[in-house]
Amino acid sequence: MFSAIPSLAQQKFYLDLNDRGNDIFTVTLLPQKLSEENRIYQFASTAPGTYERMDLGRFVRSFQAYDKDGNEIETKQESLNQWSISQPENVEKIIYEIEDTWDTPVDSDYVYRMGGSNIEDDNVLINGHCLFGYFHGMQSEPILVKIDYPDDWLAGTALKLNDDGYYEAETYDHIVDSPILLGNLTRESTTVSETKVDVFTYSKTGLIKSSDILGLIEDILKAEDDFTKGLPVDDYTFLFHFQDVSHGAWEHSYSSEYIYKEDSLTERLKQSIRETVAHEFFHIVTPLNIHSELVEKFNFEKPVMSQHLWLYEGVTEWASHILILRDSITTLEDYLNDLHRKIMYSDNFPDSISLTYLGVNAVDLHDQYINIYMKGAVVAALLDIRLLDLSNGERGLRDVINELSHKYGPKKPFNEKTFFGDFTAMTYPEIADFFNRYVKGTEPLPLKEYYEKIGINYVKEGGYDSSQISLGIQVGFDGENFIIAKVDDESPYSDILKAGDIIDKVDGEKLSMANVQKIFSQISKTHKIGDKIEMTVLRDDEPIDLELTLIARKNNHIFSVNENATEKEIELRNAWMRNL
Ligand SMILES: [Zn+2]
Structure with missing residues (x-):
């Protein structure tokens, strides 16, 4: 009787990060053995847990396949995210160029930085789906990735290196689930019960170090451990990136990544990091x-x-x-x-x-x-x-x-x-x-x-809070613009503003992800009830200039401890x- 161990096809990717010009990654793929059913090479349309359209095919700049003698094999872009290969069985090597998502302009569906890719002089962020695709029929097969990078860099990832210097992923899903941050990073490690925790940090000017981050979150990791009665993972990697804009965080099974604007560790930034870590880390459950x-x-x-x-x-x-x-x-x-x-x-x-x-x-x-x-x-x-x-x-x-x-x-x-x-x-x-x-x-x-x-007492309608200013509107973000999500019935502007209006400018400044917090916190510090602000909204692409008077904020949904609670x-x- 014979027993055969199935030999899984291995797909080997190579990246050389010693060459980091033009915000472009050059990806070399040795697919081993392909057959007719693998003729489509697929880039991701989105990635788990992001709930945004990404369409990574948009970033591909060239795509070439070669046989073992170095002759080019015909390929064709079939749709936004798919390339077909005319003779898959003869493919020895595929080389493609793909732009980074951080610095490549797009008309719509900008990829949030924590789910994107970045290649700079002193750091590189790789989210698997931003660089790698998979052949149809091979999503569940192992992937090996070798990355050459400068000797003085560190690489942070939850992926394990094998003896030959390849990162090993069990499947395509696994590589997408395992971001890699490289560059001039700091590293700090600890153990929480049985779990080994690594923190890697890139900070543009070196202001924030991994030791700062770990000091900030250690009590939270312990609280998570208490809550779960022992953490359900053996290893966990935190990747922090501090540069010019805050975007948020993205969780993975054995790691999470955080994109923040570099700033001194103010109470506000500390609080934000702690709350975000508490959330992302719990995704291990x-x-x-x-x-x-x-x-x-x-x-x-x-x-x-x-x-x-x-x-x-x-x-x-x-x-x-x-x-x-x-x-x-x-x-x-x-x-x-x-x-x-x-x-x-x-x-x-x-x-x-x-x-x-x-x-x-x-x-x-x-x-x-x-x-x-x-x-x-x-x-x-x-x-x-x-x-x-x-x-x-x-x-x-x-x-x-x-x-x-x-x-x-x-x-x-x-x-x-x-x-x-x-x-x-x-x-x-x-x-x-x-x-x-x-x-x-x-x-x-x-x-x-x-x-x-x-x-615990709960009061639905809590009256007005005269220490807080408001316009009686709720502001939302639709992925591209700040919009008026809702106009309260009591708002003096219920006849003027409409849900769906795009807030273009506030006090003459154009609103963006980078300045929205600053503008609104500035207004709340310097303005009082009765003061006016200027706002330009866009409705059907037409600008409407408005002068709005600030009112007291409604304060609903108040909770308090019931001092007369029963036993x-x-x-x-x-x-x-x-x-x-
Ligand atoms: Zn989450």
């Missing part, structure tokens, strides 16, 4: 260990989104705040203030979109997407209270999430369709009703009723405030 089959093997050609975004992002955002409360890193008052802010923010969005609908349509609902971090987190908080209530304070959402994390795992997806039922079967029949009403449905959230159970309510609150 979900989606890494709790995800559906749609996440397990992502469709890079025509993405199909999971309805369980409420879990991946909503529960994660909830966890990132409750776990620091439960480790006494934050106070109950701060926790409740954050809850208040989330619900205030969530008021900007229409009530008619359910969390499951938002999940499935996340790419098209780009301007609604951020609500998953707001309403999604609030719904998770309510689910926690509901579970604690039903179990008499013995089993909350943390406990169920930890059970799910053990039941499933990185390579064992849950069933996209039956998950609500499976979750309900693990808990209480009443949870089906909760999912129907607040996750799949759009019923008003039972904030007063639920928070009362843990001795039972206090008992449940105590259970809620700690890791059981």
